[in-house]
Amino acid sequence: MSAQTINRRGPVPYTVAIVFALVFVAPLVLAILTSLKSPAEITRVLSVPTELYWQNYATAFERMGRSLLNSILITAPAVVLSIAIGCVAAYPLAFMHGRGGRFTYFVLLTGMLVPFQIVQIPLFFLIRSIGLYDTIGGLWLVHTAYAIPFCTFFMRNFFSSVPRSMYEAARIDGCSAASYFWRLLLPASASGLSALAIIQSRAIWNDLLFGMTLTSSDNARPATVAIAGFASSLQVEYGPLMAATLVSTVPVMLAFLIFQKSFVRGLLGGSGK
Incomplete structure (x- = not known):
């Protein structure tokens, strides 16, 4: 497949692929963030832990x-x-x-x-x-x-x-x-x-x-x-x-x-x- 054929497709396929990738990666990211939060920070689901809580x-x-x-x-x-x-x-x-x-x-x-x-x-x-x-x-x-x-x-x-x-x-x-x-x-x-x-x-x-x-x-x-x-x-x-x-x-x-x-x-x- 030539580069011209790929360019004619435009950005739509790549945008769709990125969106699907983010949808599948999001639960993994949330799980990693939650595993590093202290009990006091657990309720703040989308926040980044202020300090890495390795005790979990x-x-x-x-x-x-x-x-x-x-x-x-x-x-x-x-x-x-x-x-x-x-x-x-x-x-x-x-x-x-x-x-x-x-x-x-x-x-x-x-x-x-x-x-x-x-x-x-x-x-x-x-x-x-x-x-x-x-x-x-x-x-x-x-x-x-x-x-x-x-x-x-x-x-x-x-x-x-x-x-x-x-x-x-x-x-x-x-x-x-x-x-x-x-x-x-x-x-x-x-x-x-x-x-x-x-x-x-x-x-x-x-x-x-x-x-x-x-x-x-x-x-x-x-x-x-x-x-x-x-x-x-x-x-x-x-x-x-x-x-x-x-x-x-x-x-x-x-x-x-x-x-x-x-x-x-x-x-x-x-x-x-």
Whole structure:
């Protein structure tokens, strides 16, 4: 695209982009300002703190305890397991185009239509009966099972975008179906795997419902449950709440910034392969 074409567009697209950027950045700026205000300044929402009140962050770390570590120990294995199982399930579905393949595919997708609230109570009794209540392993199991339909849906569509000629050429060269999957298909789908990993990491890291239902102590309590503890029926500790929220967003933001190029390519259906 030439510079003349860009200049003919005028300032309108850039103005719209700046406005949208400000709208999305505004909540983050307000959260940062609130996290640095003393209790006496909290009510002045749009004002800049007269003095940086770092005690909010000290309180946030003290009250959160090991919940940040718990969130990491829950998120990382659950993401790996759900994506691995989703890829294995998506591989044959990407090559099944008859009625049987479509039926199996849609049956798996029904898992995406079940709200968390419907399975909350039976899931609580199930996890407790198998001895995984208030354990990190129990949350691995739940998040993995609930994420498999979406991972299958995502990777099935991504695998379908890989040229069939690559599979046929590999088979002519003597490559088995399993070898093609591990040696060719997965490396060619690296951008899709990165995008799915970021999506799943954000979803599992931000989960509150399963964390509140299936944990009761600091041994397995994730960061979201600890953050919810800053707001009670009697008061809301806005300063420590915002500080804890900002701290909890750092790992996900770092993951996105590191893999953002692969994330964009993956959402575009692998156009960068």
